[in-house]
Amino acid sequence: MTDTPWIAVDAMGGDKGLTVMLAGVAQARRRYDGMRFLLVGDEAAIRDGLRQHPGLTANSEIVHAPDLVASDEKPSQAIRRAKTTSMGVAINLVKQGRAAAAVSSGNTGALMAMAKLALRTLPGIDRPALAAPLPTLGDNDVVMLDLGANTEVDARNLVQFAVMGAVYARATMDLAEPRVALLNIGSEDQKGTGEIREAAAILRDASGLPMNFTGFVEGDRLSRGDVDVIVCDGFSGNIALKTAEGTARFVGDLLKRAFASSVRSKIGFLISRPATDLLRHHLDPNVHNGAVFLGLGGIVVKSHGGATELGVATAIGNAAKMVRAGLTDRIKQDLSAIGQTA
Amino acid sequence: MTDTPWIAVDAMGGDKGLTVMLAGVAQARRRYDGMRFLLVGDEAAIRDGLRQHPGLTANSEIVHAPDLVASDEKPSQAIRRAKTTSMGVAINLVKQGRAAAAVSSGNTGALMAMAKLALRTLPGIDRPALAAPLPTLGDNDVVMLDLGANTEVDARNLVQFAVMGAVYARATMDLAEPRVALLNIGSEDQKGTGEIREAAAILRDASGLPMNFTGFVEGDRLSRGDVDVIVCDGFSGNIALKTAEGTARFVGDLLKRAFASSVRSKIGFLISRPATDLLRHHLDPNVHNGAVFLGLGGIVVKSHGGATELGVATAIGNAAKMVRAGLTDRIKQDLSAIGQTA
CATH class of the missing domain: 3.40.718.10 (Isopropylmalate Dehydrogenase)
Structure with a gap:
């Protein structure tokens, strides 16, 4: 023992x-x-x-x-x-x-x-980052970092976050070569801040690592399941994380309101209860719990x-x-x- | 005529x-x-x-x-x-x-x-901003700006966005004194970037305008309906907007998947169809269409x-x-x- x-x-x-x-x-x-x-x-x-x-x-x-x-x-x-x-x-x-x-x-x-x-x-790390797993439509969660530890970052910080996020994904989700992307406001090369474009250039050249850098990902694709690690500054990461949580709750509240709007809908709700329970389970933060300070x-x-x-x-x-x-x-x-x- | x-x-x-x-x-x-x-x-x-x-x-x-x-x-x-x-x-x-x-x-x-x-x-405006109405749980939409025109902003830009957003809310949503908030990663005074804190200080003192500055709002409260105008830089705004859209679609996809998971759920879905239609209508981007370059x-x-x-x-x-x-x-x-x- x-x-x-x-x-x-x-x-x-x-x-x-x-x-x-x-x-x-x-x-x-x-x-x-x-x-x-x-x-x-x-x-x-x-x-x-x-x-x-x-x-x-x-x-x-x-x-x-x-x-x-x-x-x-x-x-x-x-x-x-x-x-x-x-x-x-x-x-x-x-x-x-x-x-x-x-x-x-x-x-x-x-x-x-x-x-x-x-x-x-750690030696070689300028700033630690807060990372957490989020639910997706795919087979595994997506790891997002930084979620709020660093309000402002430079390209070097973002590259280090990418390396740490990939290690975390390999460790907790059994992925050999996690797909890593930078959060951005467009998918074209010239989009975003100078820091993001510079980090992308470094990651594109870093071919020796057990990760697959796939470029930029926009906010509407966080939960599609086509990327395993999403890297960003702590301000946007926190905004994205909380917006996702808030929107999921918002849609849930609208759904509850809609189900309560008529007798027919209430009956429909009772019958489809296993379906909405499945949904609730998939989105339950307790199933995806465990942010880590990397x-x-x-x-x-x-x-x-x-x-x-x-x-x-x-x-x-x-x-x-x-x-x-x-x-x-x-x-x-x-x-x-x-x-x-x- | x-x-x-x-x-x-x-x-x-x-x-x-x-x-x-x-x-x-x-x-x-x-x-x-x-x-x-x-x-x-x-x-x-x-x-x-x-x-x-x-x-x-x-x-x-x-x-x-x-x-x-x-x-x-x-x-x-x-x-x-x-x-x-x-x-x-x-x-x-x-x-x-x-x-x-x-x-x-x-x-x-x-x-x-x-x-x-x-x-x-316009004279007095340093940078125009992209604004759009988003659905909420409240009586009216919330106007969010900037949604991507300006990747980086200073306090002055944010204050101008607040003024323009409030005018837009008064014009399109018939509100006498729109509640205006700055998007941030916490609600305490010391949170966020220097630009955001400085903009908050200016807006707190600007008492002569037909708007009600309510401080900071976090990403999880965008759609709660307790604020009418949300002001942010174009990078976070674009991330928040797209994350909200993506998450709403994600939850919808999970719901579809859950409804399709058993015969019982399929029947429940058919019966509660009016409820899910109501939900779809509430979230339909066509009902909230019309971004404007202010x-x-x-x-x-x-x-x-x-x-x-x-x-x-x-x-x-x-x-x-x-x-x-x-x-x-x-x-x-x-x-x-x-x-x-x-």
Whole structure:
């Protein structure tokens, strides 16, 4: 059991609290083999909660942390309490090498700031980026980055994001040569900012890497399934991600309103319930959970604040895949390869 | 009839060609009062097509233009043929004062370039912007700008976009004080780029204008109906617009797939058909058609390339509303007001 990796879980973070976090860890233990858990937070509360999950006790240890990062706490404030908060202690377990990855459903800004400070940026990476899997019509999700860590970027940053995104796609989605594209406002060569065009030129020449650069992708093709990694600055990425989430909810709300508009439609809704349930499942953020802060000297996974038991388990499963794939080392390798070709 | 405005219509532009354009003009004539039309394009073909629309003949004149702007033609190329193409001639009719507005379903880049060259930017406007109405859950559409005319902008540009967007919302949606917000990646004051924060500061102080600046809006709230005008740079605006379109189509495709997944679901679909038709109508781009290039010395409306008869009529109706509201003069007025307060 010495080779079984430990995953540090911030047991206190997230809107739904300890009970859902523990249930998520327990589900992850049942769904994925070969993981052990460091449950970080209030020791008495965790011990109490574990009574509901006897199977988990043998595969976990509790690491006490008396404090909690608030959901509206400023990153600069959270950093000062890194030694006593469940989030800070979970990240520190990765730094100390006791855990192979940390997972938290807490405050994103605080998590990014603490992770960056504790784990440092990898050599060869100028700026880390936030990446997450999104649903598509295709066989696998699409990984998008950066989703908000860097408001402004240069061509070099975008190229590094592409390399990291491709490693993430290979690690978590079992793709040998992920198709990588840059988000742009047109598909022609002369479209977009100078940074994007320059990044495209570098990626077109970087033939030695296990990825397939396919050029530009526009906002209307994010979910078509014809690309595996979408690279962009953190401002547009955040806008695109939230617009996609908001539009999916908008269409869902319109559909609900339409189904409620007549007795006939209500009956139709009841009969087609399995279909709308299928739709809901496909779009459920808990099925695609697990944003990751790429480019650091350790793996830190951000689960949705509102993640359910399923969502927490999915995020932990993603963390385990990254650990097993040796994500951090593979990013280092690919970066040195592009350093030679670019 | 001397006061009845003339609308110049590029009868040849758009993916669906002359027949749909003429049918759209005919529908606009029936739906909206007090408009006359200058139908620009191949005279013989238009005369022939008009036989299907006897009611339109009395309210229109044909203006011959032998050439056509191709859908993939570069703007720089199209400009050189402005005197002979239906698009170029339609814009020139506005310049000459013979038409109060021009409407085209043709090549967007070419239309913007020709309109800017022929009609010039309004005094006080540094850069024109592309604006369009999008569907929401609320009582009216939301106007979004810029949608791609300006890849990079400064605070001054954003403030001018806000003023123009508010005038457009008052003119086309009968709102006395439109709620205006800046697109951003968070709602807190310190979020986003320096340009956005600076624009917010100026708009917060500009209390004399008939608009209500509500701060920042994130991508997930575009269609909630709690804001009437959303202001952003052309890169993020284009990404957000296309992501919204793509996601709506994605959810629709998933829904179709889900409905087709079992006999029970197929039956449910048939019964709830009126509900899904209602949804389709609400999201139909033809119901919200009519992007406009704001900030020029004349009104130029861009209809979707694939606009149907309904879409063309909607775009023409929007053009007529802008003409009646005296859009161009009102932009000039509001700009001078913000010049005094800012």
